[in-house]
Amino acid sequence: DAGVxxxxxxxxxxxxxxxxxxxxxxxxxxYLFWYRQTMMRGLELLIYFNNNVxxxxxxxxxxxxxxxxxxxxxxxxxxxxxxPRDSAVYFCASSLLRGNGYTFGSGTRLTVV
Amino acid sequence: xxQGEEDPxxxxxxxxxxxxxxxxxxTSINNLQWYRQNxxxxxxxxxxxxxxEREKHSGRLRVTLDTSKKxxxxxxxxxxxxxxxxxxxxxxxxYGQNFVFGPGTRLSVLP
Numbered sequence: 361d362a363g364v365x366x367x368x369x370x371x372x373x374x375x376x377x378x379x380x381x382x383x384x385x386x387x388x389x390x391y392l393f394w395y396r397q398t399m400m401r402g403l404e405l406l407i408y409f410n411n412n413v414x415x416x417x418x419x420x421x422x423x424x425x426x427x428x429x430x431x432x433x434x435x436x437x438x439x440x441x442x443x444p445r446d447s448a449v450y451f452c453a454s455s456l457l458r459g460n461g462y463t464f465g466s467g468t469r470l471t472v473v
Numbered sequence: 474x475x476q477g478e479e480d481p482x483x484x485x486x487x488x489x490x491x492x493x494x495x496x497x498x499x500t501s502i503n504n505l506q507w508y509r510q511n512x513x514x515x516x517x518x519x520x521x522x523x524x525x526e527r528e529k530h531s532g533r534l535r536v537t538l539d540t541s542k543k544x545x546x547x548x549x550x551x552x553x554x555x556x557x558x559x560x561x562x563x564x565x566x567x568y569g570q571n572f573v574f575g576p577g578t579r580l581s582v583l584p
Contacts (some may be wrong), residue, residue, distance in 0.1 A: 364515075403516075403561070403574040451515055458497025459503060464515030 366452050366465035373472055378440040381468045383452030384433055391458055394437050395428055395451040397467070403451075409435065410458070442472045476500055477564040477575035485581040492549040494561030494578040497542075500571075505538060506563045507547050510577070516561060519547075552582045 365384040373379050385392045393408040407417040412429045420427070424443070429435040439446055449469050453462040480495045496505065504523045508516040522538045522545065529536045535548040549556055559577040567578045 402576045405572070453516075459572060461518035461521055461563045462504060462508075462516070462572075463518065466515045473475070 364452055364454050364463050364465035366450075366468050368468060369466065370469045371471070373442055373470070375443055375472055376441045377472075378438065379442045379446075379470060379472075381437040381450050381452075381470070383435045383437070383465060385435070385452070385454030386463055387433065389454035389456050389463070391455045392429060392435050393453045393455075393462065394435070395453065395464075397451060398448045406437070420467045439470075442473045444469075446470060447472050475518065477562050479560065479562055479575045479578040481578060482576070483579040483581070485583065486552055488554055488582055488584050490552055492552050492556070492580055492582070494547045494560050494580070495551060496545045496547070496564075496575060498545075498562075499543065500563050500564070500566045501540070501557060502566045503568060504565045505536075505545050506565065507534075507545075508561045508563060508574075510559045512558070519560075541558045544578045549580075552580075554582050554584045556580060557582045 367382045389413045390411050394406040396406055405417055406419045407427045408415055408428045425439055427437045449467045451464050451467045453464045455462045477498050484541045485504050486492050502524050504521050506521045509519055510516045520536050520577045522536050528530045533550045538545045559579050561574050565572050
């Protein structure tokens with residue numbers, strides 16, 4: 361397995377634009393997580409899915425953020441409209457069981473100017 | 474301290490020395506995990522220790538867990554320059570419903 365695959369690796373966009381981040385989890389993993397990492401706040405859980413269903417989105421900062429998982433092999437995190445304070449590295453992770461080890465993707469470094 | 478807080482924040486050692494990082498937490502846990510993050514990369518799962526275990530080994534890694542003190546330590550023996558990374562502990566509680574990462578320890582191994 362190629363691991364958790366995220367795209368793009370880097371994204372630079374202007375304030376107000378829509379940004380879509382993509383993730384392909386490891387096949388067979390029932391849980392998918394979206395995290396945001398910044399120097400100030402460290403790793404923050406934004407949302408997680410179980411069997412494609414959003415379970416906890418309490419970490420999503422605002423209505424500008426939305427996430428979907430239309431099938432077991434694909435998830436998106438969308439920010440619309442983007443703001444400079446959204447600049448961060450966004451990670452997707454998947455796991456077989458909640459509470460066991462997570463496999464992280466390489467992340468998307470988002471810069472909003 | 475917050476749930477899952479590493480100590481020290483930063484550590485610098487010479488190649489060949491041992492590196493010890495600690496993690497303290499507040500709530501009773503189901504398990505505790507250690508992860509490594511190289512610069513510009515995602516986190517990599519290193520080791521998981523369950524609440525009824527006291528020590529685990531994996532290669533040059535040794536993890537201990539003291540539930541009475543609510544603390545864990547990660548020991549890297551005979552460190553190498555390639556061990557330079559940030560190390561995070563993650564505490565799992567509420568039967569896996571809560572999974573919290575600490576702020577991490579930045580380890581620098583100097584050649």
